[in-house]
Amino acid sequence: MGKIYSSAAEALDGLLFDGMLIAAGGFGLCGIPENLISAIREAGTKDLTVASNNAGVDGFGLGVLLESRQVKKMMSSYVGENDEFMRQYLSGELELEFNPQGTLAERMRAGGCGIPGFYTKTGVGTVIADGKEVKQFNNEDYILEEGIFADLSIVKAWKADETGNLIFRKTARNFNPPAAMCGKVCVVEVEEIVPRGTMDGDHIHLPGIYVHRIIQGDHEKRIEQRTTRKREEA
Amino acid sequence: MGKIYSSAAEALDGLLFDGMLIAAGGFGLCGIPENLISAIREAGTKDLTVASNNAGVDGFGLGVLLESRQVKKMMSSYVGENDEFMRQYLSGELELEFNPQGTLAERMRAGGCGIPGFYTKTGVGTVIADGKEVKQFNNEDYILEEGIFADLSIVKAWKADETGNLIFRKTARNFNPPAAMCGKVCVVEVEEIVPRGTMDGDHIHLPGIYVHRIIQGDHEKRIEQRTTRKREEA
Amino acid sequence: MPWDRNQMAERAAQELDDGMYVNLGIGIPTLVANYVGDKDITLQSENGMLGMGPFPYEGEEDPDLINAGKQTITELARTSYFDSATSFGMIRGGKIAAAILGAMEVAENGDLANWMIPGKLVKGMGGAMDLVAGVGRVIVVMDHTNKHGVSKILKRCTLPLTGRGVVDRIITNLGVLDVTHKGLHIQELAPGVTRDEMIAATEATIV
Amino acid sequence: MPWDRNQMAERAAQELDDGMYVNLGIGIPTLVANYVGDKDITLQSENGMLGMGPFPYEGEEDPDLINAGKQTITELARTSYFDSATSFGMIRGGKIAAAILGAMEVAENGDLANWMIPGKLVKGMGGAMDLVAGVGRVIVVMDHTNKHGVSKILKRCTLPLTGRGVVDRIITNLGVLDVTHKGLHIQELAPGVTRDEMIAATEATIV
Numbered sequence: 001m002g003k004i005y006s007s008a009a010e011a012l013d014g015l016l017f018d019g020m021l022i023a024a025g026g027f028g029l030c031g032i033p034e035n036l037i038s039a040i041r042e043a044g045t046k047d048l049t050v051a052s053n054n055a056g057v058d059g060f061g062l063g064v065l066l067e068s069r070q071v072k073k074m075m076s077s078y079v080g081e082n083d084e085f086m087r088q089y090l091s092g093e094l095e096l097e098f099n100p101q102g103t104l105a106e107r108m109r110a111g112g113c114g115i116p117g118f119y120t121k122t123g124v125g126t127v128i129a130d131g132k133e134v135k136q137f138n139n140e141d142y143i144l145e146e147g148i149f150a151d152l153s154i155v156k157a158w159k160a161d162e163t164g165n166l167i168f169r170k171t172a173r174n175f176n177p178p179a180a181m182c183g184k185v186c187v188v189e190v191e192e193i194v195p196r197g198t199m200d201g202d203h204i205h206l207p208g209i210y211v212h213r214i215i216q217g218d219h220e221k222r223i224e225q226r227t228t229r230k231r232e233e234a
Numbered sequence: 235m236g237k238i239y240s241s242a243a244e245a246l247d248g249l250l251f252d253g254m255l256i257a258a259g260g261f262g263l264c265g266i267p268e269n270l271i272s273a274i275r276e277a278g279t280k281d282l283t284v285a286s287n288n289a290g291v292d293g294f295g296l297g298v299l300l301e302s303r304q305v306k307k308m309m310s311s312y313v314g315e316n317d318e319f320m321r322q323y324l325s326g327e328l329e330l331e332f333n334p335q336g337t338l339a340e341r342m343r344a345g346g347c348g349i350p351g352f353y354t355k356t357g358v359g360t361v362i363a364d365g366k367e368v369k370q371f372n373n374e375d376y377i378l379e380e381g382i383f384a385d386l387s388i389v390k391a392w393k394a395d396e397t398g399n400l401i402f403r404k405t406a407r408n409f410n411p412p413a414a415m416c417g418k419v420c421v422v423e424v425e426e427i428v429p430r431g432t433m434d435g436d437h438i439h440l441p442g443i444y445v446h447r448i449i450q451g452d453h454e455k456r457i458e459q460r461t462t463r464k465r466e467e468a
Numbered sequence: 469m470p471w472d473r474n475q476m477a478e479r480a481a482q483e484l485d486d487g488m489y490v491n492l493g494i495g496i497p498t499l500v501a502n503y504v505g506d507k508d509i510t511l512q513s514e515n516g517m518l519g520m521g522p523f524p525y526e527g528e529e530d531p532d533l534i535n536a537g538k539q540t541i542t543e544l545a546r547t548s549y550f551d552s553a554t555s556f557g558m559i560r561g562g563k564i565a566a567a568i569l570g571a572m573e574v575a576e577n578g579d580l581a582n583w584m585i586p587g588k589l590v591k592g593m594g595g596a597m598d599l600v601a602g603v604g605r606v607i608v609v610m611d612h613t614n615k616h617g618v619s620k621i622l623k624r625c626t627l628p629l630t631g632r633g634v635v636d637r638i639i640t641n642l643g644v645l646d647v648t649h650k651g652l653h654i655q656e657l658a659p660g661v662t663r664d665e666m667i668a669a670t671e672a673t674i675v
Numbered sequence: 676m677p678w679d680r681n682q683m684a685e686r687a688a689q690e691l692d693d694g695m696y697v698n699l700g701i702g703i704p705t706l707v708a709n710y711v712g713d714k715d716i717t718l719q720s721e722n723g724m725l726g727m728g729p730f731p732y733e734g735e736e737d738p739d740l741i742n743a744g745k746q747t748i749t750e751l752a753r754t755s756y757f758d759s760a761t762s763f764g765m766i767r768g769g770k771i772a773a774a775i776l777g778a779m780e781v782a783e784n785g786d787l788a789n790w791m792i793p794g795k796l797v798k799g800m801g802g803a804m805d806l807v808a809g810v811g812r813v814i815v816v817m818d819h820t821n822k823h824g825v826s827k828i829l830k831r832c833t834l835p836l837t838g839r840g841v842v843d844r845i846i847t848n849l850g851v852l853d854v855t856h857k858g859l860h861i862q863e864l865a866p867g868v869t870r871d872e873m874i875a876a877t878e879a880t881i882v
Contacts, residue, residue, distance in 0.1 A: 336556025
């Protein structure tokens, strides 16, 4: 199929341009496309708009693209983990479009499914509704939210087969499938590439039709909030 | 959890009323809730509106509810396999609302996801657009389609665990997940009920939150178009 | 000599490139699968499957494994299954590179009619409206004229539409026509068919 | 004597019935899980999981298994995983029976403010707006007054809203209040708290 590339830089070759819109998978630091983010840093692409639930932390995840001032605008639901983000935002260097988390996920899925707009109750009567069309269904107010159509999706999965079929692992699935759906081109990094025919067709989370390029990467998989409980004495 | 019932009649007890809207899973005769359909026939509930991609065949699937004149209206994309359907439709006994197949599936998912309306290009400039709001996005026309909010979903899955987590098998998945999502109450029939903890959480197609009542049933699983190829001589 | 059904399917198969995800309609379009040769094509069945395989051997039919025509089929090493909302999400979202479909009528502006004849039994549009609205490229394969010899390629469709301005290319027994913003354009003629014969057999204006 | 944090959580746990699917916010709401006892409650983590288990034992943390607060957690026998669009689909679609959340302000009409203070660092609403708009029942658990002794239950919210008219019940250190169409109604008083004390501590009108 020719979907497998040998490095993140190679997989992104020809896809990056200044001012582009990138949809990124991940929640916090869980299931983020670490290698692809690093390669975008290396490529130096500028004025990026990034649709991603969070903005990474200082020095890791999308934080590295903020440090290098490659991001012009974030579309996110929560950015509290990142001091550099806050500094740039408060100084007016960075634009921020807050989206309720579910609205952001649905906007990505909608873009991927050819739906340019949908109505939701989320955010009605709040600042999120400012400037948005309101329509009543069944005597209740709903606001119009628009699909996100990204130039590029960057996604992290657990396993891919050679045809791009993807399997995610536990809560590392999160925004990755909707982010993958909404890009004109989707590049995926995985922990393991397996031969075609080794995945059960009923277990595939995202069919290869959504996946254009694949790399196998090393993943730090940093834990943001390590919380544990004590073992009871035996 | 108390989700497991001993018969289809018991599982539907208290849920049926004349004039109700039922969303049914299945495509053709594949993955249809055979036992629940029979139990609705037994119950004799009348003036049903049924949202289902197809209407079964004469004497099987939803066809049995047409024979017994329990259906007032169908919301479907294709009904060509059913002579009794055509007879009732042409004589004006049965209402029919045609929906493009993908619009029907998305309307069910939308209802289940709290989305009362979404815009689609499907059907623009056709009779399907008659009476529907048209809105432009990016200089192209889209029509507004509304979410389906059913009183009851009837669904067929392969396996359920005791908490209602469902796994479907191959193309028998089809409309079952969106149909399950859009009902106030969802009753599911399966081939096998397994103990909790025996399903991998990453393999579950529809989480138990969507499933209120479960029965294990016998399934004829009739094949509509048996097509085969010849074995090559060895 | 004009193309027969198999030759039309063979010509349509040339439209498909390596790596494409494709949806084939019922009739002649189904035959296209016989002519893709070594090309790595993945067939979608819109009831919820990518990677549709051939019909099963007798005795190996699986009632849980059918195509959009309700026929028993098989899976391949690449096959994935998904629900109908996801399936039509990928159709509507433009992820399917091409659909090859039959038609009753095509107009010079790309309008397509292939789902109902007023006064006759209406069976429904199934997934046809979704496909023509959503997929990357819509290729119609059909006889150039109906059984009465009347052109099926018209200035305007007379039947209720399946989609407005959706057809990209028409492959008939007489040749290949492209729908452009200026009108219909002859791309290729079947062996022995002249441009004049094509024009004479076509109600629509050929530019 | 007014309730402490744990007693408020214990009281909130009484809101949960067998078989419910529930989303718990950060802070006191998280403590509610300690008081559900034998009730069969399934906790949602809105990043894509139903059936959230306790924190892992040291050394068993899995970076692929976190909750919406980004904390490492574990799975249970009933656990299912799904993507964020599906997760918020079930929230928006009203499939989650109840959300128990903290708040900065609640108004007598059910308005809720819990995501931003103008002039302070704004971190974002995360999933809070989706939850309050979508789930079956929104239960706020919070101190009745702020650290300056000022009522957090107001005639009108002063902070930017998370949701309009969304709160069903408020559990504070002083007792339990219901938001009805006629106004706030005292449902229960913490031991030793009088109706007059509750009214005095509340800016909103209690009917």
